[in-house]
Amino acid sequence: MFRAASASSTLARRTILRASSRGAPSSCFLPGNASFHASAKREDEALKADAVVPAPSKGGLFGTGLSEWFALPLGVAAAVPAIKLEWYVVNEETQLLAVFLAFVVTFYTQGGQIVYDSLDAKAQQILKEHTEAEDKVVQALETKLDFLKANRNMVNDFEAINEVRAAAYDKLNAAGAVKPQHDLKSQIERMLGMIAAEEASVAEKAKVALMSEASAAVTAKFASDKAAKKAALDAAVAKLKGGKGAKADPVAEAFVKFFQDKAAKAKASKDDSEEKAQRAAMIGKMNSVAKNEKFFFEFDAQGTPKMTV
Numbered sequence: 062m063f064r065a066a067s068a069s070s071t072l073a074r075r076t077i078l079r080a081s082s083r084g085a086p087s088s089c090f091l092p093g094n095a096s097f098h099a100s101a102k103r104e105d106e107a108l109k110a111d112a113v114v115p116a117p118s119k120g121g122l123f124g125t126g127l128s129e130w131f132a133l134p135l136g137v138a139a140a141v142p143a144i145k146l147e148w149y150v151v152n153e154e155t156q157l158l159a160v161f162l163a164f165v166v167t168f169y170t171q172g173g174q175i176v177y178d179s180l181d182a183k184a185q186q187i188l189k190e191h192t193e194a195e196d197k198v199v200q201a202l203e204t205k206l207d208f209l210k211a212n213r214n215m216v217n218d219f220e221a222i223n224e225v226r227a228a229a230y231d232k233l234n235a236a237g238a239v240k241p242q243h244d245l246k247s248q249i250e251r252m253l254g255m256i257a258a259e260e261a262s263v264a265e266k267a268k269v270a271l272m273s274e275a276s277a278a279v280t281a282k283f284a285s286d287k288a289a290k291k292a293a294l295d296a297a298v299a300k301l302k303g304g305k306g307a308k309a310d311p312v313a314e315a316f317v318k319f320f321q322d323k324a325a326k327a328k329a330s331k332d333d334s335e336e337k338a339q340r341a342a343m344i345g346k347m348n349s350v351a352k353n354e355k356f357f358f359e360f361d362a363q364g365t366p367k368m369t370v
Contacts, residue, residue: 279315
């Protein structure tokens with residue numbers, strides 16, 4: 062089939078042998094013996110400098126501008142002598158080539174668009190996925206950039222926080238110096254209030270007891286003395302009648318006399334056991350409150366405050 066090709070290769074070998082026998086340099090056929098240089102070749106530089114920009118092609122058949130349909134008669138004209146001179150032999154290989162070309166042309170014209178659409182859809186899907194991945198990467202980088210921008214003033218923020226903390230500690234120290242005094246004042250006021258309340262309670266109890274004792278004594282006196290009872294009755298009748306001749310109330314005089322005698326007796330008495338008992342009970346209550354509420358002081362047996370801190 063390919064006699065022309067084998068003939069041309071034989072002719073090429075003969076031409077090379079003739080050239081070698083005429084004294085051609087061996088370096089032309091033995092590239093391994095050629096010397097190499099690190100600098101650029103001057104021949105290449107000269108060729109680049111002398112290179113001529115080719116003229117734009119006219120298109121068509123072999124760039125001549127003629128229609129490609131002229132290749133058909135030229136091919137027929139070339140095929141006749143090639144077959145005649147047996148440069149190309151028509152056999153089963155030719156038939157196989159024709160069938161293959163028919164298959165290629167048919168597949169290209171009928172199924173080419175389908176293959177293109179399939180590959181293009183896959184390419185678009187890959188491009189879409191790649192774009193989405195790039196968008197996610199860009200979004201992550203933008204988020205990181207925003208985070209870095211937000212944290213750009215972190216040093217200044219921490220310095221401001223430290224300044225605020227130092228100012229707060231100074232205020233706490235100042236308040237800590239005043240707080241014990243304020244607490245001591247509150248504790249003293251609490252104790253004074255307790256003492257005032259206890260004294261008022263004792264006085265009220267003493268008043269009730271004294272009035273009860275006076276009532277009992279006066280009642281017993283008038284119950285046992287008929288003359289006193291008659292005088293009290295006459296004084297009550299006269300006060301009801303009114304007039305200038307009303308006598309003094311013997312009951313009131315009896316109460317006054319009782320209180321005068323009680324006061325004189327209390328003044329003459331030197332027994333202070335009751336007062337000591339009341340003081341001890343009061344001191345016990347105040348110490349109990351001071352201990353439970355963790356006051357800064359307590360009271361001794363004489364009622365003198367003693368600091369406990």
